[in-house]
Amino acid sequence: MSHSRRTFLLGGLAGAGAGLLTGSAGAEPARPASLAFHGTHQAGVLAPPARQVAFVSFDVIAPDRAGLVALLRTITDRARFLSAGGSPAPEGIAGPPADSGVLGPRIPGGATVTVAVGASLFDHRYGLADRKPAHLKPMRVFANDSLDPAWCHGDLLLQISAVDNDSVLHALRDIMRATRGGMQVRWRIDGFISPPRPSGTPRNLMGFKDGTANPDVTNGSEMDRLVWAGAGEPGWAADGTYLVVRLIRMLVEFWDRVSLSEQENMFGRRKDTGAPLSGSVESDLPDYHADPVGSVIPLTSHIRRANPRTAETDASRILRRGYNYDRGVDGAGNLDMGLVFTCFQQDIGRQFEATQERLADEPLTDYIAPFGGGYFFVLPGVPGADVYFGQPLVG
Template sequence: MTKIIDKIHNVNRRNFLARATLAAAAIPFAKDTLAATVSKTVHTEASCPDTESFWGKHQSGIATPIQRSTYFIAFDMVSEKREDLIKLLRLWTDAAAKMSSGPAHFDPKADLNQPSRESGATVGLAASRLTITFGFGPSLFDKKGVDRFGLAKQQPEALVDLPHFAGDQLVPEHTGGDLSVQACADDPQVVEYAVRKLAKLAAGIAEMRWAQMGFTGGYKPSETPRNQMGFKDGTINIDTKDATAMNKFVWVGAEGPSWLRDGSYMVIRPIRISLDHWDDMKTSFQEETVGRQKITGAPIGKAHEFDKLDLTTADKYGNTITAENSHAAMSAPENNDGAEILRRAFSYDNGITKIAERWPPWRQVVTFDAGLLFQCYQRDPRTGFIKLFKKMSQIDMLNQFTTHVGGGLFACPPGVKPGEFIGQGMFG
């Protein structure tokens, strides 16, 4: 009996090894097939290539169709040497161009007994439409009256410190920065890898100040993303394919310094949303607050998302059907002297936190530290975000659910050509 059992075990082991060998041999083909299938799906659903060119007239990541994931990070310079700043911008430019062009690879000749120059986190992964966008904060030009890098004369007039808005609860550790870097892609691991790579290159020259990851809802760039509040976010937005509108509202023109022309100003603001409180509201009240229908995104009284907002029609009580202080009405160009900004916002979720509620019984609660990573680009923040939000921060119905907890304003220079580095024109 023992011999029979041993024989059976040997046969089963041989069969197992044979099957394992066949499976192992098939893995490369399976991977290729899967990769091809995924790639085909991405191209079909998104109608976008896997790569976005880093080089060009404008920086990528501004007019680029919004991706699924983002990682924003601000840095402070620890070196006060002009040549170190230039060195860092050169390193960042070169690395960003390489990472945007495709996945990382291990050097087959590398010494395995030494640390690798690549973490391996993106080996075999597609570039996933990775874009990396750089910006310069006001403090890079003048920090408490000190011109560390000889750039004070290059500071644009529009690059100002954002004013304090009603309701702001900005955390200093999550506000400002000398330099900004934002990686966006359709794969969260790709953006995380890119930021880590750039942070490592900054060692000894700049240090990380604050960061925020984000994501979008939805799968097609042609569709408006839906946020955590359940509403479509950013229906009224500048058409990035409309060159006239982009030149009018987004790209810096002759009014700016020469090194910034064809660039833009970026405002970014992490906005914590009381999602628990919001979810307890009646849908009708939510729609009145936003000024749009929840499911379709259509304006109140209309049938389709991109129908024109009705800001004048009154109901039987004499009130406009779109509440005057609803979010949609407050941000509408018609109510802001035609001012427009290019919104490029993401949702975020940092887990949980303990905060004091802003409504009765004003207790300490543990809730989700989640909300909107608001981001917008404009030709001049004084006639863009600052003009719009000064009024909105006071009477927008949505304010009872939102708290601005950080952010900053950064000048994003134009794109670069091979052989140049980002912001090169600043240095004369």
């Protein structure tokens, strides 16, 4: 099947797949400059997304279980320090400086490192096969994916987020330097969230407001139903959650050659205001009952497929976090930019995959190319200073 043929006018001929490129309105509260490191859950899950982020997937190369424990301890120590900040001890004449100095002599803190593990960590290497989270498996291939194996999966994933890009890069260098013998980068992508233009939810690189038909993170029972690991999980996994990462290139040159009304019909929202096509401001809820055949918001539109807002689809809602990425130019001279789609959920099959299946045939698939990503389990939080990430799993 051709990837670049529009299916907008052709109806249901396109394959399945596509990222979840937009949600409904409702800007989230600002993220505090620094998140508490210790807690039942990892801080980087429910917190409002930071402006700058890196997703870095690693192959774990620790030779044995003890090496894996040492690796997780080191990651914990570094993450704790990068969150709190402080001055690295001077080395005197005993070695090169302990810190890169990228943030100056005193590390301000505020970098949030979120640690997740992939299904491959539960193979034969570390004796963890019987401890795998119930819903963890390798990311599946969806119909119109163009997956590059070099950009997929991984034993361990770090989501490193901060207000500024230099803090993210500082944290990445710090962690990699301390863990070279325990893990090696498999793939890495940096993402960012644009400022509101001019207000409300930030825009993606297709020019649409991209954000927040999200569950209410302040509603504990909703989080227990939709985000945190639920029944049927191994005991150690309580307070963890599943993370899906999808690297989705946007074919922005092609997109920019499409008429405004066609673009808006594909999303189901106005490009200027972000309002649903059935409303007038961004915060209006889309009205599907009054529009059963999709004459206002097309049945194939992205927002309608992703979240039909019915009782049956309520349990498939996800906590989505989208970041823009920009990684240069391809061999044809076209810009390589797009979306790092991520979402947190209790059950990847019930939530992300069900949503993704509803998006099959959506016209937007022709303007995007998912090329990587993976499924991961976000480890439970580190409750205190003497505990490390994954201790209940490997300890």
